[in-house]
Amino acid sequence: MRASLIQMRVDEDESVDSRRRRAASLVRDQAGADLVVLPELWTTGAFAYERFGTEAEPLQGPTHEAMAKAAADAGVWLHAGSIPERAPEGTLYNTSLLFSPSGEPAASYRKIHRFGFDKGEAVLMGAGTEPVTVRLPGTTVGVATCYDLRFPELFRSLVDAGAETLVIPAGWPERRRSHWTLLAKARAVENQAYVLACGTAGTHAGVPQAGHSIVVDPWGEVLAEAGAEEEILTVEFDPARVATTREQFPALKDRVLGLAPPRRPL
Numbered sequence: 526m527r528a529s530l531i532q533m534r535v536d537e538d539e540s541v542d543s544r545r546r547r548a549a550s551l552v553r554d555q556a557g558a559d560l561v562v563l564p565e566l567w568t569t570g571a572f573a574y575e576r577f578g579t580e581a582e583p584l585q586g587p588t589h590e591a592m593a594k595a596a597a598d599a600g601v602w603l604h605a606g607s608i609p610e611r612a613p614e615g616t617l618y619n620t621s622l623l624f625s626p627s628g629e630p631a632a633s634y635r636k637i638h639r640f641g642f643d644k645g646e647a648v649l650m651g652a653g654t655e656p657v658t659v660r661l662p663g664t665t666v667g668v669a670t671c672y673d674l675r676f677p678e679l680f681r682s683l684v685d686a687g688a689e690t691l692v693i694p695a696g697w698p699e700r701r702r703s704h705w706t707l708l709a710k711a712r713a714v715e716n717q718a719y720v721l722a723c724g725t726a727g728t729h730a731g732v733p734q735a736g737h738s739i740v741v742d743p744w745g746e747v748l749a750e751a752g753a754e755e756e757i758l759t760v761e762f763d764p765a766r767v768a769t770t771r772e773q774f775p776a777l778k779d780r781v782l783g784l785a786p787p788r789r790p791l
């Protein structure tokens with residue numbers, strides 16, 4: 526299986542319309558890949574909080590339309606990263622869009638863990654509640670978004686639903702790059718799954734982005750890693766290695782579920 530991670534530069538010098546056209550063109554250039562991935566909130570930037578409201582779109586808005594067409598033109602499965610979605614009742618969500626190679630919507634996922642503690646995304650956007658998996662030929666994809674990477678229980682629920690390839694668009698800051706790389710490897714090793722994590726390059730809202738999109742195999746080996754600038758990270762991987770890794774080192778079978786709470790000291 527061939528995947529292309531489009532680590533886009535997201536900065537204020539470029540309009541949303543121009544970046545949307547550029548993203549569509551970059552997706553079209555990936556014809557021949559099986560799966561193409563874009564980052565989190567690439568229309569606005571994940572830290573451009575003041576733009577979430579002004580650039581929010583309905584689920585089937587201009588980004589949906591452009592990405593559906595680009596997926597069909599390239600004939601690829603497309604994880605089109607996420608958009609600031611304005612739901613019909615007015616709530617904003619950080620929503621990922623996935624398309625089949627004919628441009629049909631395959632899934633959408635509203636980010637469950639919002640970043641910012643008491644500001645930013647955490648107060649501006651609603652929280653998703655539903656983990657999402659999508660069946661592709663040869664692998665089941667589980668999706669998560671950026672800050673979700675810090676919450677292993679979400680990934681376990683994806684694995685329980687059959688996920689073998691974990692696709693994670695992000696807008697991760699340079700300041701915490703070491704966490705990004707570490708957590709991507711950890712999620713791959715503990716879940717014995719491929720991790721495809723696609724970040725952004727450039728600086729927006731004064732926050733330099735880490736780039737360093739990364740693909741990790743089910744044994745925790747890094748198959749490919751981008752630099753800090755805009756880059757297409759292309760990788761070939763064998764989805765069947767998930768089953769062989771899980772058979773040969775069957776740690777997932779040793780899970781003990783429903784542990785009692787720790788005992789209090791006497």
Ligand SMILES: NC(=O)CCC(=O)C(=O)O
Pocket residue numbers: 565571639640670671672673675695696697698701704
């Ligand atoms: N956009 C995000 O979710 C940022 C997450 C982040 O910076 C972190 O977890 O650290």
